[in-house]
Amino acid sequence: xxxxxxxxxxxxxxxxxxxxxxxxxxxxxxxxxxxxxxxxxxxxxxxxxxxxxxxxxxxxxxxxxxxxxxxxxxxxxxxxxxxxxxxxxxxxxxxxxxxxxxxxxxxxxxxxxxxxxxxxxxxxxxxxxxxxxxxxxxxxxxxxxxxxxxxxxxxxxxxxxxxxxxxxxxxxxxxxxxxxxxxxxxxxxxxxxxxxxxxxxxxxxxxxxxxxxxxxxxxxxxxxxxxxxxxxxxxxxxxxxxxxxxxxxxxxxxxxxxxxxxxxxxxxxxxxxxxxxxxxxxxxxxxxxxxxxxxxxxxxxxxxxxxxxxxxxxxxxxxxxxxxxxxxxxxxxxxxxxxxxxxxxxxxxxxxxxxxxxxxxxxxxxxxxx
Numbered sequence: 001x002x003x004x005x006x007x008x009x010x011x012x013x014x015x016x017x018x019x020x021x022x023x024x025x026x027x028x029x030x031x032x033x034x035x036x037x038x039x040x041x042x043x044x045x046x047x048x049x050x051x052x053x054x055x056x057x058x059x060x061x062x063x064x065x066x067x068x069x070x071x072x073x074x075x076x077x078x079x080x081x082x083x084x085x086x087x088x089x090x091x092x093x094x095x096x097x098x099x100x101x102x103x104x105x106x107x108x109x110x111x112x113x114x115x116x117x118x119x120x121x122x123x124x125x126x127x128x129x130x131x132x133x134x135x136x137x138x139x140x141x142x143x144x145x146x147x148x149x150x151x152x153x154x155x156x157x158x159x160x161x162x163x164x165x166x167x168x169x170x171x172x173x174x175x176x177x178x179x180x181x182x183x184x185x186x187x188x189x190x191x192x193x194x195x196x197x198x199x200x201x202x203x204x205x206x207x208x209x210x211x212x213x214x215x216x217x218x219x220x221x222x223x224x225x226x227x228x229x230x231x232x233x234x235x236x237x238x239x240x241x242x243x244x245x246x247x248x249x250x251x252x253x254x255x256x257x258x259x260x261x262x263x264x265x266x267x268x269x270x271x272x273x274x275x276x277x278x279x280x281x282x283x284x285x286x287x288x289x290x291x292x293x294x295x296x297x298x299x300x301x302x303x304x305x306x307x308x309x310x311x312x313x314x315x316x317x318x319x320x321x322x323x324x325x326x327x328x329x330x331x332x333x334x335x336x337x338x339x340x341x342x343x344x345x346x347x348x349x350x351x352x353x354x355x356x357x358x359x360x361x362x363x364x365x366x367x368x369x370x
Contacts, residue, residue: 018198021201021202021204021214024202024204024224025224026224026227027093027097028097028202028224029224029225029227029228030090030091030093030094030097031094031197032225032228033090033228033231034087034090034091034094035190036228036232037083037086037087037090038087038183038186038187038190040079040083041080041083041084041087041183042183042184042187044076044079044080044083045080045127045180045183047076048066048073048076048077048080049180051065051066051070051073052066052130052176054130054169054172054173054175054176054177055169055172055173056132056168056169056172056255057169059130059131059132059172060131060132060133060254060255063077063131063132078239078240078243079239081243081247082235082238082239082243082246083235084124084127084267084269085246085267085268085269086231086235087120087124088120088124088269091117091120092269094113095113095117096318096322098110098113098203099318099321099358100309100314100315100318101203101204101309102203102305102307102309102314102362103203104297104300104301104303104305105203105303105304105305106196106197106200106203107301108196108200109193109196109197109200110297110300110301111298111301112189112192112193112196113193114294114297114298115189116186116189116190116193117294118294119182119185119186119189120186121270121294122182123179123182123183123186124267124269124270125139125143125270126175126176126178126179126182127179128266128267129172129175130172130175130176130179131251132172132254132255133250133251133252133253133254133255134250134251134253134254134255134256134260134261135248135250135251135261135264135265136251136255137167137255137256137257138255138260138261138264139264139266140167140171140175141166141167141260142264144158144161144162144167144171145158146277146283146287146290147161149283149284149287161174166257167257201214203309246267246268247267248265263335265332265333266332268329268333270332271328271329271330271331271332271333272293272325272326272328272329272332272351273290273293273294273332274332275328275329275331275332275344275347275348276289276290276293276328276344276348276351277289277290278332278336278341278344279341279344279345279348280345280348289348289352292352293351293352296352296355296356296359297355299359300358300359302363303359303362303363304363305362307362313361314358314362317354317357317358317361318358320350320354321351321354321355321358324347324350324351324354325351327343327347328344328347328348328351331343331344331347332344
């Protein structure tokens with residue numbers, strides 16, 4: 001029954017009366033978990049911003065002040081830093097589930113989701129820099145320098161971001177402001193993602209898009225979403241017992257512009273892209289390959305897939321793609337020496353070949369499978 005309150009009707013259509021397939025399992029919880037983590041990150045990040053100082057001479061000490069002097073500051077910082085890893089764990093699971101279920105059939109949903117992923121990567125990178133430790137400082141130098149490959153305007157863009165001729169306090173302040181503002185834009189984009197999703201309905205293994213064989217989202221799927229509590233409990237226990245296991249020891253050393261770390265390694269969720277970048281000796285081609293490792297997925301919207309998502313070929317290709325991404329992530333943290341450099345090149349080729357195979361096999365699916 002509809003109310004006269006339009007906001008109530010909108011919320012009701014999102015979480016109560018939404019027609020939903022009967023066979024959705026726990027793999028469809030990743031999206032709701034991502035929404036929870038985003039809100040959690042905004043809340044903890046806002047608290048940390050109260051006590052953070054975006055200045056090159058004070059940023060590292062401000063983080064130590066939060067950890068040692070601010071009441072419960074340590075728990076907010078630990079939850080926020082590990083929350084970024086939690087976000088990427090579920091965003092990768094969400095993407096892999098989308099590939100298994102061929103979610104690129106929902107074109108607007110797929111494109112908005114990929115855009116969210118790219119913005120989250122940028123957001124995580126800037127938050128990493130704010131600690132102003134050795135690894136984060138030099139990661140900022142390396143990543144921002146990649147923009148210099150842009151024809152004509154590259155050097156000017158790098159200098160604009162640096163606000164000078166190197167990564168300085170002004171750069172840190174720029175990153176802090178963008179890092180604080182971007183999540184609010186992400187919230188709007190996530191809402192748009194949900195609107196697109198609810199206008200088409202979720203993909204399911206039965207590929208049922210008609211409302212005639214669906215059930216209301218609430219309260220049945222509220223119970224299923226409550227499984228997220230288990231993940232939160234695991235996250236809290238891990239964060240309290242192993243708060244720094246996902247970090248790097250160099251993050252405990254204040255940034256020194258005169259001396260770089262022996263082995264620069266990004267956070268674990270960027271390692272696959274870093275391995276692809278390092279696998280190509282040419283800087284321009286390396287940056288193009290780095291971008292295409294994500295941007296290629298936008299081309300999936302041109303596929304009008306006619307096959308069932310239960311087809312074994314799709315499962316084989318997606319599983320192979322996941323294995324290649326995991327191996328690349330392992331290679332990304334290895335030293336730049338043999339056999340790791342050769343393996344990085346080989347698995348980068350495998351990574352791109354599998355993406356292209358996924359596209360072409362299902363682009364011609366009407367002729368191949370029907």
